[in-house]
Amino acid sequence: MSTDSLAAELETALPTTLFRFATAGSVDDGKSTLVGRLLHDSKAILADTLDAVARTSADRGFGGAGATGTKAIDLALLTDGLRAEREQGITIDVAYRYFATDRRSFILADCPGHVQYTKNTVTGASTADAVVVLIDARKGVLEQTRRHLSVLQLLRVAHVIVAVNKIDLVDFSESVFREIEADVQQVGRELGLGADGITDLLVVPVSALDGDNVVDRSERTPWYTGPALLEVLETLPAADELESHLESFRFPVQLVIRPQGALAPDAVAAGMDVEAYRDYRAYAGQITEGSVKLGDKVSVLTPGQDPRTTTVVGIDFAGASLEEAAAPQSVAIRLAEEFDVARGDTIAAAGTVREASADLYASLCWLSPKPLREGAKVLVKHGTRTVQALVRNVGGKLDLATFKLEPTSTLELNDIGHAQLRLAAPLPLENYLHHRRTGAFLVIDPLDGNTLAAGLVKDHPGDHEDERYSI
Amino acid sequence: MSTFLTEETTQVTDSAVSIRLSSLDTLESEAIHIIREVVAEFEKPALLFSGGKDSVVMLHLATKAFWPGKVPFPVLHVDTGHNFPEVIDFRDRTVERLGLKLVVGSVQEFIDRGELAERADGTRNPLQTVPLLDAIQQNKFDAVFGGGRRDEDKARAKERILSLRDEFGQWDPRNQRPELWNLYNGRHTVGQHVRAFPISNWTELDIWRYIERENIELPGLYYAHQREVFARDGMWRAVGEVSQPLPHEDVITKTVRYRTVGDMSCTGAVESDAYTVADVVVEVAASTLTERGATRADDRISEAAMEDRKKDGYF
Numbered sequence: 001m002s003t004d005s006l007a008a009e010l011e012t013a014l015p016t017t018l019f020r021f022a023t024a025g026s027v028d029d030g031k032s033t034l035v036g037r038l039l040h041d042s043k044a045i046l047a048d049t050l051d052a053v054a055r056t057s058a059d060r061g062f063g064g065a066g067a068t069g070t071k072a073i074d075l076a077l078l079t080d081g082l083r084a085e086r087e088q089g090i091t092i093d094v095a096y097r098y099f100a101t102d103r104r105s106f107i108l109a110d111c112p113g114h115v116q117y118t119k120n121t122v123t124g125a126s127t128a129d130a131v132v133v134l135i136d137a138r139k140g141v142l143e144q145t146r147r148h149l150s151v152l153q154l155l156r157v158a159h160v161i162v163a164v165n166k167i168d169l170v171d172f173s174e175s176v177f178r179e180i181e182a183d184v185q186q187v188g189r190e191l192g193l194g195a196d197g198i199t200d201l202l203v204v205p206v207s208a209l210d211g212d213n214v215v216d217r218s219e220r221t222p223w224y225t226g227p228a229l230l231e232v233l234e235t236l237p238a239a240d241e242l243e244s245h246l247e248s249f250r251f252p253v254q255l256v257i258r259p260q261g262a263l264a265p266d267a268v269a270a271g272m273d274v275e276a277y278r279d280y281r282a283y284a285g286q287i288t289e290g291s292v293k294l295g296d297k298v299s300v301l302t303p304g305q306d307p308r309t310t311t312v313v314g315i316d317f318a319g320a321s322l323e324e325a326a327a328p329q330s331v332a333i334r335l336a337e338e339f340d341v342a343r344g345d346t347i348a349a350a351g352t353v354r355e356a357s358a359d360l361y362a363s364l365c366w367l368s369p370k371p372l373r374e375g376a377k378v379l380v381k382h383g384t385r386t387v388q389a390l391v392r393n394v395g396g397k398l399d400l401a402t403f404k405l406e407p408t409s410t411l412e413l414n415d416i417g418h419a420q421l422r423l424a425a426p427l428p429l430e431n432y433l434h435h436r437r438t439g440a441f442l443v444i445d446p447l448d449g450n451t452l453a454a455g456l457v458k459d460h461p462g463d464h465e466d467e468r469y470s471i
Numbered sequence: 472m473s474t475f476l477t478e479e480t481t482q483v484t485d486s487a488v489s490i491r492l493s494s495l496d497t498l499e500s501e502a503i504h505i506i507r508e509v510v511a512e513f514e515k516p517a518l519l520f521s522g523g524k525d526s527v528v529m530l531h532l533a534t535k536a537f538w539p540g541k542v543p544f545p546v547l548h549v550d551t552g553h554n555f556p557e558v559i560d561f562r563d564r565t566v567e568r569l570g571l572k573l574v575v576g577s578v579q580e581f582i583d584r585g586e587l588a589e590r591a592d593g594t595r596n597p598l599q600t601v602p603l604l605d606a607i608q609q610n611k612f613d614a615v616f617g618g619g620r621r622d623e624d625k626a627r628a629k630e631r632i633l634s635l636r637d638e639f640g641q642w643d644p645r646n647q648r649p650e651l652w653n654l655y656n657g658r659h660t661v662g663q664h665v666r667a668f669p670i671s672n673w674t675e676l677d678i679w680r681y682i683e684r685e686n687i688e689l690p691g692l693y694y695a696h697q698r699e700v701f702a703r704d705g706m707w708r709a710v711g712e713v714s715q716p717l718p719h720e721d722v723i724t725k726t727v728r729y730r731t732v733g734d735m736s737c738t739g740a741v742e743s744d745a746y747t748v749a750d751v752v753v754e755v756a757a758s759t760l761t762e763r764g765a766t767r768a769d770d771r772i773s774e775a776a777m778e779d780r781k782k783d784g785y786f
Contacts, residue, residue: 018494093644095628096621098674105494107672119649126651240497243487254507259540265570267539277539284536286504286653291488318535326490330503330536343511367649381654384511440652449635449658451648 016100019238022109022124024117024148025134030165034134034208035097035110036075038230041215042099075208094120103234113144118400118414121151122365122454126440129238130159132229137170137205141183147400149184153191153198154363154416154456156436159236161202163229167221168207174223177205190403204229239436244326248290249298249349250438252383253283253341257332267319282316282332283341285384288437290349291326292333297350300341301428303385309350311336344385346428346438356426360389361461363398363432364443365416365454372411372419372443378452379444380423383437386444388424395419411453418458432456495681502529502669503536504653505632506616509667510536510543512657513614516667517574517607520546522558522565522690523732525618528678529670531687533616534569545572547615549603551595551734552579553713558732561690574610576602593713594737600784604640607664614657614665622674626778632671638662640784675730679755683748695728695746706739730755 025031057074097108109124111117125131133148135141145162152160162184170176181203188201204213205221206229212218213228227235258281268274292298292312299307314334315322325331333347346353360380366372372394380389396405397417411417432439443453492500509516518533520526533542548562566573578598581587587598607615621628631647633655648656657665670678682689700707700723701716707727708714714735716722727740728751745751777785 016494017491018497093629093647095625096672097628098622098672100674100676105674105677123649123651127653240492241489243489245487254504255511257537257540262541263539264534264537264541266534266568269568272539280539284507286500288653291490293488316538318538324488324490326488328497328500328504329490329492330500330507332538379658381656384508437652440654442651442654442656444656444658449656449660451651451656454649454651 016103016105017238017241018107019104019130019233019236020107020109020128021130021132021233022111022121022128023132023134024111024121024124024152025113025132025144025165029113029134029136030076030208031110031113031134032076033074034132034163034165034206034214035108036077037208037211037214038108039097039099040075041211042101042230094124101230101234106233117144117147118151118365118416119367121148122155122367125152125155125157126454128157130161130233130236131157132161132163135162135164135180135184137164137166137176137180140180141187143401145184146187149187149191149198149201150398150400150403151365151416153193154365156198156432158199158239159202160198160200161204161229161232163204163206163208165206165208167205167212168210172205172212172220174221177203177221177224202226202232204232240328244289244291246291246293246296246349247352248435249287249292249296249347249352250289250435251283251285251287251292251333251347252385252438253343253345253347254285254384255283255343256341257282257284281338282314282334283345283347284330284332285347286330287325287327288383289327289435291324292349293324298335298347299350299353300335300339301346301348301353301356302341303344303356303387303425303427307350307353308337308339310339344383346383348428353428353430356428357460358423358426359460360421360423360427360429360441360455361458362419362421362441363416363456363458364411364419365456366411366413366452367454368445368450368452369413370445370450370452371413372452374409377446378421379446380421380427380441380455381444382427382429382441385425385427387427388446389421389443392420392422429457431459433458495677495684498670498673498677499532499535499681501653501672502532505655505667505669506533506536508655509614509616509633509657509665509669513665515610515612516544516614516616517547517610517612518542518544518616519603519618520548520562520565520573521732522548522554522562523618524678524682524689524693525620525670527565527687527689528673528681529616529618530565530569531685532669541570544616545574545610547574547576547603547606547610547612549576549599549606550578551599551736552577552582553595553735555690555692555709555711555732555735557692558690561688574606576606578602581605594734596734596737597780597783597785600640600780604784607640612664613659614667616667616669618670619666619668620673620675620678621671624777626781630668630671630781632668633657634666634668635659636664636666636784640664642781642784644778644782676752676755679748679752683752689748690732692729692732692740694748694751695726695743697724698727698740699723700725700727700740704739707742708739709735711735 054073095110099106111120111124131152164180184203205224206213215230217228296312299309301307313336315325316332374393376391378389394409395418397408397415430438439457441455442451445452631650699710701720728743729740745754
């Protein structure tokens with residue numbers, strides 16, 4: 001493309017939106033090759049990187065030729081990481097990759113599948129709008145597939161795409177694909193897919209090695225009439241693009257902006273009305289969910305106090321006064337009343353958050369080699385507040401393959417289980433099922449500060465909990 | 472589909488709001504959230520400011536995060552002694568304009584005291600680590616913002632947004648804390664500190680589009696200009712006090728610009744006629760070379776050059 005036509009295109013192009021997705025699967029499923037294919041075919045790989053990969057491919061005697069006419073390079077090398085990983089031929093950590101099309105910029109959390117798959121998948125999925133799960137067409141749905149889907153359901157990833165890879169190695173067989181597709185949908189039904197978890201589950205036949213149905217639809221799978229993988233990723237709605245409402249407005253206060261005369265010198269030099277900002281006081285944060293407009297009634301939730309209701313009189317952002325704002329915007333909010341509001345408080349739509357509670361029932365994804373024991377003292381970080389907590393009991397761990405809860409009194413690395421914690425101060429906890437941000441928390445080791453677990457708030461037993469979420 | 476509005480507009484129907492944020496808006500919002508988290512949770516943060524485009528964008532984001540207040544932390548520059556004079560000038564003007572405190576760690580002073588040795592290849596970029604850690608320790612900074620981006624390098628692709636460092640500033644890629652949702656765990660013990668990378672998820676093109684959108688001033692050498700250069704290692708190197716051609720290297724005048732601004736002894740220029748930020752956006756979008764591959768001699772040393780520097784405490 002000439003720079004002139006590129007310039008014209010950049011000029012007329014709509015601003016792209018951001019879409020976050022993760023990949024889950026093992027090296028054997030061809031995940032690295034698939035990620036390499038996406039990056040390569042979307043032209044995210046620049047010439048110097050490609051040359052280096054081509055040299056390494058030749059050194060290692062890689063013979064795979066691309067059906068799309070690319071030179072024989074081992075696409076998996078494009079996602080090659082650290083020296084330790086290259087030496088041992090393993091991937092040890094989530095890697096983030098970036099590519100863009102005309103419509104979207106993508107952030108890809110590339111989650112290794114072999115070691116600590118739960119830890120990595122939970123991490124990658126926590127921020128993902130969608131997750132691509134790989135299956136080897138020759139092997140079909142394995143226990144690992146069930147585990148992955150189960151974790152994604154638990155974490156409420158809205159869109160899951162199952163890529164049935166190596167379709168070339170089963171001679172582009174429709175019957176093989178249909179069988180796998182039926183198995184995947186069966187697992188989906190067992191997991192109870194629906195509005196509150198994974199909302200849709202798409203199955204796409206691909207060959208990462210040759211590029212079939214990755215970026216472009218393949219002529220070699222005429223029986224498949226659905227979109228190619230990248231088309232799916234380009235058109236799925238991102239969580240941030242959905243309509244948002246005041247009802248679900250949540251705003252954990254990060255800090256109070258109160259310059260008291262210490263105004264930004266550049267703004268003052270540019271003619272800021274110093275008098276007008278003498279008593280400026282606003283609450284800075286990022287809207288985690290929902291939206292807010294000037295004049296909306298909101299409650300300030302301070303642990304240990306009754307909610308205080310007031311009106312939003314200002315939504316400020318770097319000198320601009322906004323009429324309204326929605327997740328995930330970072331803004332500063334001014335309120336009609338001069339309440340004492342501090343970091344750790346939450347501003348929410350009035351009357352929509354239930355009473356703060358010091359009893360926390362949760363699913364925990366245990367991410368540390370140090371096991372959880374009943375009676376342990378931990379820290380819980382929820383929104384912008386961190387409180388001490390006592391683990392009262394561990395209520396079982398989930399068998400990810402059968403979705404059954406097994407009795408246990410401990411959780412170990414990569415286990416997912418239930419626990420009940422007693423908090424030193426009440427928190428405005430919400431069910432993760434309905435609030436992916438204010439229903440999430442971290443469990444932190446008070447001794448070394450390490451993150452021990454990802455926590456998903458559940459309703460108290462006795463509340464009308466969704467039966468499907470007995471996991 | 473209602474969620475796919477065709478332009479950047481806001482639709483209000485009853486209480487429903489549909490705001491289509493551009494990818495830049497989303498990245499900006501994420502970065503500001505991170506900057507505010509670090510300021511709220513740490514005693515003494517500082518921002519690494521070199522006058523390079525990424526650190527300039529970082530500082531711009533910080534001004535937006537705390538508006539109308541001033542940026543509530545000092546900036547830290549590790550001066551290799553081989554910096555471009557116009558970049559140092561830009562640094563000083565920026566600090567003055569924003570009323571910031573500037574802390575400088577000097578590679579030259581460490582060399583003069585015999586605590587660092589000049590490398591055989593003359594590159595001072597890797598030498599920054601010792602003065603950096605010294606400045607962090609002397610000033611008791613417990614969090615240091617950096618403009619590192621994950622798209623720059625494969626080691627950085629695995630970096631956390633909050634990256635815990637031990638007493639030696641070392642990065643341990645095998646032992647990183649998982650980072651979940653937008654909950655950042657910055658807990659650290661005495662002697663440890665945290666590097667914070669709010670623009671982790673930005674690409675080089677995002678940076679340039681943002682500079683264009685926000686009308687952010689940069690040192691002039693990011694734009695096309697005439698300069699005396701000579702060819703070395705497949706790059707155009709500026710003729711300067713610390714960067715002299717060898718007898719067989721011919722000096723010519725070319726129209727060049729810099730894609731990265733680092734130490735003069737290892738940063739190369741690229742031929743370019745991108746005179747404005749809009750030209751640069753187009754050039755970067757069409758570029759076939761990565762910015763580090765094109766312009767950094769120190770990253771060409773080995774496949775794992777950045778990984779090794781990071782493990783030693785580099786950004």
